[in-house]
C-alpha cells in the first residue's frame with residue numbers, strides 16, 4: 001500500500017482534518033450510494049450528530065438513499081419545562097447561587113428562564129465545568145450560600161457530576177447541592193421502538209456516551225427489535241462510516257451493535273467512570289422527557305445516603321409549593337419539539353420555525369442548544 | 384452537550400491534573416476519570432473540564448486506512 005499505512009497523528013488538528021477530507025467523504029458517499037438499494041431511515045440519537053449532519057450537508061449528499069431522523073439525544077432539548085421551573089424556584093431563595101451549563105440558561109420554563117431570572121437580579125451563574133463549582137463554593141464571599149448545581153446530561157456527563165460530588169465530599173465542602181437531571185440514552189430508544197409507529201431501520205448511536213458506557217447498552221436494538229446499531233464519531237467521515245455499516249447490516253440481514261469510532265470507544269467503555277456513577281447515583285422509577293412524557297427507569301438521582309446533597313430533598317417544601325401552582329410545567333402548545341425528538345416531524349414542519357421561534361428568541365428547547373434539531377436547521381439551511 | 388474535544392497533554396501538574404493543548408489554547412483538565420495515568424504526548428478526549436479517554440492513534444489510523452482500501456477497490 002501507500003504511505004497511508006504509516007499514518008500517525010501529529011497534531012490535534014489532524015484528528016479533525018483527517019476525518020473530514022473531502023475526497024474520502026465523496027468516496028465513502030459513493031460506496032454508500034452504490035450499496036443502498038432502497039432508501040433507509042436512520043435515526044441519529046445524539047444532537048452532536050444532528051449538528052454535524054446539517055453542518056456538512058450529509059442529509060443532502062445522500063438524500064435519495066438515506067433519510068436522517070433526528071432523535072432525543074440533546075439533554076437540553078429533552079428537559080421538561082417542569083425541571084426548569086424547579087431550578088427557577090430554587091434560584092428564588094436568598095441564600096442560593098444557582099449554577100448551570102450555558103445552554104440550559106436560555107431554555108424557556110413556563111414563565112421565565114434562568115437567564116431572565118439573572119437579569120432580574122437572581123444569583124444564577126453559568127459554568128463550563130463542574131470544577132467551576134468548587135471555585136464558587138470555596139470563595140469566601142459565598143461561605144453562607146448554598147451553591148446548587150443544575151446537573152444535566154447523558155451518560156457522557158454524569159461521571160463528571162459524580163466526580164464533583166466525590167471531590168466535594170473528600171474536601172469536606174458543605175455548601176454544594178445537586179439538582180440532578182441526568183438521563184439515560186437507552187430508555188427513550190426503547191420507548192420509540194415500542195411505540196411501533198416509526199420508520200427507523202437503524203440507529204447511529206452516540207459516540208461520547210459510548211466512550212463512557214461501552215457498546216453493551218445498545219444490545220436491545222438488534223436483539224429485541226432487530227434494527228441496526230452503529231456507534232459513530234462526529235466528523236463527517238465517522239458518520240458516513242457509521243451509515244455504511246448500517247447499510248451493510250441491513251443488506252446482509254444481520255442486525256448487531258458495531259463500533260465505527262474505535263479510536264475512542266472501547267467495548268467496555270470507561271469502567272472507572274461507570275463505577276463512580278454507580279457509587280453516587282441510582283435509577284429513578286421514571287423521569288419526564290419533553291415530548292415523551294414519563295419514561296420508566298430513564299433518569300438518575302442521588303442515592304439515599306447522599307440525600308443531604310440533593311436539592312430536591314433540601315428544597316422539598318419549596319418544590320411542593322411549585323407543584324401545587326396550577327400553571328407550572330406547561331410547554332408551548334405550538335412547539336413541535338416533542339414530535340421532532342421522536343423522529344416523527346422535522347423542524348420545517350413547525351409553523352413557528354424561523355418566524356416566532358428563532359435562536360434569538362427560542363420558543364422551544366430544540367431551538368436553544370446548538371445540538372437541537374431546530375437550531376441546526378436554522379443555522380445551516382440554505383435560504 | 385456531549386461534545387468532547389481531542390487535546391494533547393503537554394504538562395503533568397499532579398496526579399489528577401494535566402495541562403492540555405486544544406488547537407493552540409492551553410487549559411487545565413482533571414484526569415481523575417481516566418483508567419490509566421496520562422503521559423505527555425497523549426491525546427485525550429476532554430468534556431466539561433475532564434479527560435474521558437485516551438485517543439487510540441492506532442485505531443484512528445486503521446479506521447481511515449480500512450475504508451480507504453475498501454473504497455479504492457469498490458471505486459475502481
Ligand code: SF4
Nearest residue numbers: 335336350357364374
Ligand atoms: S421551531 Fe421552535 S417552536 Fe417549533 S419545534 Fe422547533 S423549538 Fe419548538
